[in-house]
Structures are given as structure tokens and as C-alpha cells.
Amino acid sequence: MVTIPNHVKHIRFLERHLSLLPGSQQEHDVNRMAVIFYSFTGLAALGIDVAKQYGSNLDWLYRHYITVKLPGWEQTISGFTGSLSVQIAGVNTVSLPNTLFALLVFKLMKDETFWNNHLNRQNVMxxxxxxxSPENGSFSSTLDYKKLEPSPVDPKDLRFCYIAIAILHLLGCRNDDEFAEHINLDKLLNYILSQQCDMGGFGLYNEAHAGYTSCALSALHLLGKLDQLSDKFKERTILWLCQRQVSREGCMSLLEPNDNYDHDDHGGFQGRENKFADTCYVFWCLNSLGILESQDCELPTRLDLAEQFLLHRTQNTIIGGFSKNDQDDPDLYHTCLGIAALKLIEGSFDGVLFMPKNNSS
Ligand SMILES: [Zn+2]
Structure with a gap:
């Protein structure tokens, strides 16, 4: 394992989020499961044995596993809530993102008791x-707070499609029949394919976005359905992703003159056209390219420059952590994504399941 410069500072930065949230992050108290997930994933990627170090916190995690059956419901559901501070009797607070975050945390914790005895797979499925959504096959992040129906106020998009598929994968689904036993697979595939953009990539309203692209490709990969994409679309997507790497001269892949670059963005990746480079998009773009890479073409991306962008521009060498760009303070999300991107480049991170490779088998 290659050590990231300032390794110890990054570990301390992540550990601080686990003991007491900094005052500036207090609004994230309702997202405690996300805080635990990003901290643990970053720490595990840096080589910390979180199972050993945080094993005494398992009871606390278990309390966030909630089983709900409200009056009038014909089925019982289980999943995770983001924080016990949002628990209200008679209201469902279980969400898909918190359920995925918690399942990945339990993978990192290597807690067999949870997987074998505590978890009710059927309820979570x-x-x-x-x-x-029975209409278009996409997923909402949660249910209506009283009904067994997708929340009418939450967006339904590729992020939650990916999260739903990742949860089913972690619960053991591996082929069409196993996925189709729980969800409408045809409708989901139609929805994902309907989000392809003319220029390549995936996004809403034909505007490709690197985050949505990573979610769509990861979901298709877990479903074994990447062959549903045409070769032409894959080529356009690879080109579009390579063009998201910003350089002083222009896009790395085309070297067309670029009058609007930010000098300091050199080597970084942007999430969409005409945006500044951002730490997290190094991960989303490289993960997407990694999924499509099996084609035998040499990609024009410069991984060395992407690494330099992270280490010299967005890494905080004083207090540890990574920020979105070279202006902002470091934050937990960009710290986790920055470390994940560096480990993805190194080859030790499973970008599809978002966990270090030695935990994902
Ligand atoms: Zn970002």
C-alpha cells in the first residue's frame, strides 16, 4: 500500500468527526450514519482496522436498525435511520442511503452476528x-412517512437506483432472477437507459453529469447489464469523461484551447462542462472510466496529473483532510472521496461498491 503524504493528519481529521462533530458541521447531526460511513471508509482505505478500533460501538450502530409496521400496512420493512434524534413514534424514518451506508459500515466492521442473526434480509428487500416507482421504475430515497409508497416529495433519480441495487447486491442478489424477485428489473433498466445523454454520459434532461454517470454505470455493472449500452454510446461516454479532466491548455484529451480555465485546476476533473475542477469528480469520473475501460483502448487521461491536483491543490497539509477545491476548508465528504480517488488510482479501492478492495470480497 502506498502511503498518502500526511497520512497521519488525514487519520486524525477523520477521527475528529467520530468523537465530536466540529461546530461548523452541527447541522449534519441528523446524518450521523453518513458521518460514520465517510469516516470509516476513509480510515479503512488508509489502512486502519476499523473493526478492531471501533468494535465497542456496535451496539450504537445496532440501535439505528429499525423495523417498521404501521397500522394498515400489509408488510413489515427494516432498514436504517440516519440518526436517533429524528425518530418519532408512528412515523417511518428509514431511508435507502442510510441503509446502504450502514450495511457498508457493517461490512467494514466484519460483524458476522449482524449479517447472520440481526439482519432480516426479507424486510430490507x-x-x-x-x-x-411503479410508474417509471426509478427509486425514491425513502417511503412516504405513513404509507408503503415512494415518498411523493423526494426526487427519484439515478443515485437512488444505484443505492437500491447496491443494497440488493450486499444482501445477496447476483442474477436477473434474484433481482427480479424483489423489484421490477425491466422497468428499472428502461429508466436507467432513458437517462443516456446524446453527448455520452448519463443525466437528467439530456445534460450529462459525472455523478449520475458513475451511479448508472455502477448499477449496470452490478446487474451485469453493461451490454445493454451500444458500443457507440460507450465510446461517446469515454470521450465525454476524458474531456472532464481540466488542463491549462484545454481538455486533456483534445488539447483544444481553453480560455476559461482556472490555472490551479490543472489535472483535476469537473462534473459537467464549464465547471471548476472538484476533488469528488476525480473519483466519479475515474470510477466511470474504470467500469468502461475493458475496451482495449489507451485512455488519454493523465492519472499523474489527477494525483497532483489532489495532493497539491485540495489536500490540506496542516490539519489534514481534502477540500472541494483550493479555496474551501476541508470537509468530510471530500476527504473521503479524495482518499478513495487516490486509492482507486493505486488499484486498492472497489469503486463500484465504494469500499477498500480487501473489505469487498
Ligand atoms: Zn465535490
Whole structure:
């Protein structure tokens, strides 16, 4: 394992989020599961044995596993809530993102008791299934707070499609029949394919976005359905992703003159056209390219420059952590994504399941 410069500072930065949230981050108290997930994933990627170091916190994690059956419901659901501070009797607060975050944390914790005895797979699968829109096959992040129906106020998009599929994968689904036993697989595939953009990539309203692209490709990969994409679309997507790497001269892949570059963005990746480079998009773009890479072409991306962008521009060498760009303070999300991107480049990170490779088998 290659050590990231300032390794110890990054570990301390992540550990601080686990003991007491900095005052500036207090609004994230309702997202405690996300805080635990990003901290643990970053720490595990840096080589910390979180199972050993945080094993005494398992009871606390278990309390966030909630089973709900409200009056009038014909089924029982289980999943995770983001924080016990949002628990209200008679209201469902279980969400798909918190359920995925917690399942990945339990993978990192290597807690066999949870997987074998505590977890009710059927209840969690029922919850996932109920979040699918019967109209277009996409997923909502949660249910209506009283009904067994997708939340009418939450967006339904590729992020939650990926999360739903990742949860089913972690619960053991591996082939069409196993996925189709719980969700409408055809409708989901139609929805994902409907989000392809003319220029390549995936996004809403034909505007490709690197985050949505990573979610769509990761979901298709887990479903074994990348062959549903045409070769032409894959080529356009690879080109579009390579063009997201910003350089002083222009896009790395075309070297067309670029009058609007930010000098300091050299080597970084942007999420969409005409945006500044951002730490997290190094991960989203490289993960997408990694999924499509099996074609035998040499990609024009410069991984060395992407690494330099992270280490010299967005890494905080004083207090540890990574920021979005070279202006902002470091934050937990960009720290985790920055470390994940560096480990993805190194080859030790499973970008599809978002965990270090030695935990994902
Ligand atoms: Zn970002």
C-alpha cells in the first residue's frame, strides 16, 4: 500500500468527526450514519482496522436498525435511520442511503452476528422494493412517512437506483432472477437507459453529469447489464469523461484551447462542462472510466496529473483532510472521496461498491 503524504493528519481529521462533530458541521447531526460511513471508509482505505478500533460501538450502530409496521400496512420493512434524534413514534424514518451506508459500515466492521442473526434480509428487500416507482421504475430515497409508497416529495433519480441495487447486491442478489424477485428489473433498466445523454454520459434532461454517470454505470455493472449500452454510446461516454479532466491548455484529451480555465485546476476533473475542477469528480469520473475501460483502448487521461491536483491543490497539509477545491476548508465528504480517488488510482479501492478492495470480497 502506498502511503498518502500526511497520512497521519488525514487519520486524525477523520477521527475528529467520530468523537465530536466540529461546530461548523452541527447541522449534519441528523446524518450521523453518513458521518460514520465517510469516516470509516476513509480510515479503512488508509489502512486502519476499523473493526478492531471501533468494535465497542456496535451496539450504537445496532440501535439505528429499525423495523417498521404501521397500522394498515400489509408488510413489515427494516432498514436504517440516519440518526436517533429524528425518530418519532408512528412515523417511518428509514431511508435507502442510510441503509446502504450502514450495511457498508457493517461490512467494514466484519460483524458476522449482524449479517447472520440481526439482519432480516426479507424486510430490507421489501423496503427497497417499495421505494421503486411503479410508474417509471426509478427509486425514491425513502417511503412516504405513513404509507408503503415512494415518498411523493423526494426526487427519484439515478443515485437512488444505484443505492437500491447496491443494497440488493450486499444482501445477496447476483442474477436477473434474484433481482427480479424483489423489484421490477425491466422497468428499472428502461429508466436507467432513458437517462443516456446524446453527448455520452448519463443525466437528467439530456445534460450529462459525472455523478449520475458513475451511479448508472455502477448499477449496470452490478446487474451485469453493461451490454445493454451500444458500443457507440460507450465510446461517446469515454470521450465525454476524458474531456472532464481540466488542463491549462484545454481538455486533456483534445488539447483544444481553453480560455476559461482556472490555472490551479490543472489535472483535476469537473462534473459537467464549464465547471471548476472538484476533488469528488476525480473519483466519479475515474470510477466511470474504470467500469468502461475493458475496451482495449489507451485512455488519454493523465492519472499523474489527477494525483497532483489532489495532493497539491485540495489536500490540506496542516490539519489534514481534502477540500472541494483550493479555496474551501476541508470537509468530510471530500476527504473521503479524495482518499478513495487516490486509492482507486493505486488499484486498492472497489469503486463500484465504494469500499477498500480487501473489505469487498
Ligand atoms: Zn465535490
Amino acid at each position: 421489501t423496503f427497497v422494493a417499495r421505494c421503486q
